[in-house]
Amino acid sequence: MPRKPNSPANLDLFDAPQTSGAISPDLPSIDNLEQMYDIYNAQYFGGRLPRVKITFSKRMLAAGCYFPQRLEIRISEKYHAIFPDEVYDTLKHEMIHVIHLKHNAEFKKMAKRIGASVRANEHxxxxxxxxxxxxxxxxxxxxxxxxxxxxxxxxxxxxxxxxxxxxxxxxxxxxxxxxx
Ligand SMILES: [Zn+2]
Ligand SMILES: [Zn+2]
Structure with a gap:
């Protein structure tokens, strides 16, 4: 179903004009996310995960993404502006990708154990x-x-x-x- 470019369906209503670099007020800071990373790492992964870089993306439609070559977890600001309470779930999901790249059986088992979403959520x-x-x-x-x-x-x-x-x-x- 094609939509007209200016129809309300295409308006990103949560993406109000913002000063450059500003993060939506409901989202935790990178510092908070790094702290949670360390906490989850200790709590669920026995501290075995390497330190990764955590960044926000303004454009990415998927809730989160892990880039193994860069050791980077990217969190979608766009997605979490709509679903701010899912941000730690996304973090946990991406943390599992640090050890299991695909949504395989191992991944699912781990996701169940630590209470993370199995699927990658999308905008x-x-x-x-x-x-x-x-x-x-x-x-x-x-x-x-x-x-x-x-x-x-x-x-x-x-x-x-x-x-x-x-x-x-x-x-x-x-x-x-x-x-x-
Ligand atoms: Zn309203
Ligand atoms: Zn995933």
């Missing part, structure tokens, strides 16, 4: 046609999404993180409306 907006249409009860901006949202509030209206006053309401299930 919901851009890759697949949306199946659900959410709307903000306050400003009425529409949010087309490919996945159901659990707890999400309007990025325009919510000042800091999730705000139940602006909880997005499911307006249409586009999947059910498809004719073919």
């Amino acid at each position: 919901p907006d851009l890759r697949r046609p949306p199946k659900y249409l959410y709307v903000c009860p306050h400003c009425h901006i529409e949010y087309p999404r490919t996945k159901r949202l659990r707890l999400a509030s309007c990025g325009r209206c919510s000042k800091r993180g999730y705000d139940k006053r602006f909880k997005l309401i499911l307006k249409k299930n586009l999947k059910q409306m498809e004719t073919k």
Whole structure:
């Protein structure tokens, strides 16, 4: 389903103009992530993981990515601006990739053990046609999404993180409306 370039579906509503280099206010700092890396490393990996570089990407659609040659975990700012509470899950997931590059049986076992997602999560907006249409009860901006949202509030209206006053309401299930 092609979309017009300027339709609301293509607006990244959470990507408000920001000063260069600024990280979304809900996201932990690189320092925090490095501290958590050390904590998870001790807690779940027996301290065996090497130190890696942790960076944010403003563009990456996948929640996170591990680059073995660079020993670098990259965390998507774009993805976590929508799902800020998943950032440590992403970190754990990418940490498993430091020892298991693929989502193989070993990876899955480890993910289960430490409570990390097995799949790599992706930014919901851009890759697949949306199946659900959410709307903000306050400003009425529409949010087309490919996945159901659990707890999400309007990025325009919510000042800091999730705000139940602006909880997005499911307006249409586009999947059910498809004719073919
Ligand atoms: Zn992965
Ligand atoms: Zn709103």
